[in-house]
Amino acid sequence: MRSLGNTGIKIGSVGLGCMGMSWLYQESARDDERSVRVINEALDLGGNLLDTADLYGAGHNETLLGKAIAGRRDEVVVATKFGIVLEDLQQRTAHRDNSPSYVRTAVEASLRRLGVDVIDLYYVHRIDPAVPLAETWGVMAELVAEGKVRWLGLSEATVAQARAAHEIHPVTAVQSELSLWTRDALEGEEGGIVGWCESAGASFIPFAPLGRGFLTGTLHAGQFEDSDFRTANPRFHRAAMEANQRIVDGIREVADRRSVTPAQIAIAWTLAQGERVVPIPGTKNPRYLRENLAAAEVHLAAEDLAALAALPTAVGSRY
Numbered sequence: 001m002r003s004l005g006n007t008g009i010k011i012g013s014v015g016l017g018c019m020g021m022s023w024l025y026q027e028s029a030r031d032d033e034r035s036v037r038v039i040n041e042a043l044d045l046g047g048n049l050l051d052t053a054d055l056y057g058a059g060h061n062e063t064l065l066g067k068a069i070a071g072r073r074d075e076v077v078v079a080t081k082f083g084i085v086l087e088d089l090q091q092r093t094a095h096r097d098n099s100p101s102y103v104r105t106a107v108e109a110s111l112r113r114l115g116v117d118v119i120d121l122y123y124v125h126r127i128d129p130a131v132p133l134a135e136t137w138g139v140m141a142e143l144v145a146e147g148k149v150r151w152l153g154l155s156e157a158t159v160a161q162a163r164a165a166h167e168i169h170p171v172t173a174v175q176s177e178l179s180l181w182t183r184d185a186l187e188g189e190e191g192g193i194v195g196w197c198e199s200a201g202a203s204f205i206p207f208a209p210l211g212r213g214f215l216t217g218t219l220h221a222g223q224f225e226d227s228d229f230r231t232a233n234p235r236f237h238r239a240a241m242e243a244n245q246r247i248v249d250g251i252r253e254v255a256d257r258r259s260v261t262p263a264q265i266a267i268a269w270t271l272a273q274g275e276r277v278v279p280i281p282g283t284k285n286p287r288y289l290r291e292n293l294a295a296a297e298v299h300l301a302a303e304d305l306a307a308l309a310a311l312p313t314a315v316g317s318r319y
Contacts (some may be wrong), residue, residue: 052176063114
């Protein structure tokens with residue numbers, strides 16, 4: 001178990017990202033009933049931080065999560081996000097909107113879809129450069145005072161942005177990508193945004209700790225259907241995947257030494273980056289869910305961490 005910021009609430013060391021249950025990854029395999037079972041199994045196993053957003057599937061993911069947690073509300077820490085407004089579901093075109101009026105519209109819609117009276121952790125999904133962060137964060141703080149939201153978070157924020165928000169109202173969590181092929185969150189003065197979270201008492205929530213599946217060692221070029229986000233992602237072009245195989249090979253060497261899976265090593269590495277780090281790998285497969293949550297029991301030795309630190313950086317931008 002780990003702490004959720006300075007809230008005094010304990011959460012599982014590994015949570016569950018729910019996005020892929022609704023869109024972006026292998027959408028032909030979407031199975032809402034199975035996803036509901038996976039979410040409930042996560043709760044049974046202690047993975048009680050469940051992450052969604054109003055963007056995912058044009059609200060479908062929030063509705064799905066709400067259905068899954070009905071009757072188990074007290075067991076769940078519900079995290080959702082606002083700030084990216086979907087224009088066309090098929091084309092996946094969107095724009096940012098952090099305006100105070102939109103924040104209020106968005107929170108009411110999320111509460112309704114989730115079927116809850118209060119959202120535990122409410123994130124700005126992406127900061128809108130057209131709206132001063134102080135205005136957005138100020139109205140979010142009002143939502144806390146009104147009892148519609150418990151705690152506030154930022155997604156893909158800089159240290160400067162997190163610090164500015166924290167001066168207005170406590171930042172409980174910052175969510176950004178972090179994995180063995182995306183280490184930006186560790187870079188910069190004082191350990192980057194991960195270091196800032198440690199010093200401020202906030203949680204750091206890494207999404208895509210498995211490199212969108214690549215670090216599991218189970219993916220190959222050409223296997224993605226046309227609607228899959230990865231078909232257009234630079235890191236999943238054939239040449240990049242071939243070059244990045246060196247990262248997977250290095251992870252597999254450590255996994256073999258520890259008699260665990262590459263996925264478990266990748267998740268354990270994120271956990272080793274600090275006591276306030278709580279990764280949220282996504283899956284809609286019960287087997288992978290159990291594997292991911294069990295990674296919390298994998299303890300990496302100094303030689304393992306050194307071998308992983310020496311892995312090359314990824315070829316290709318992350319978007």
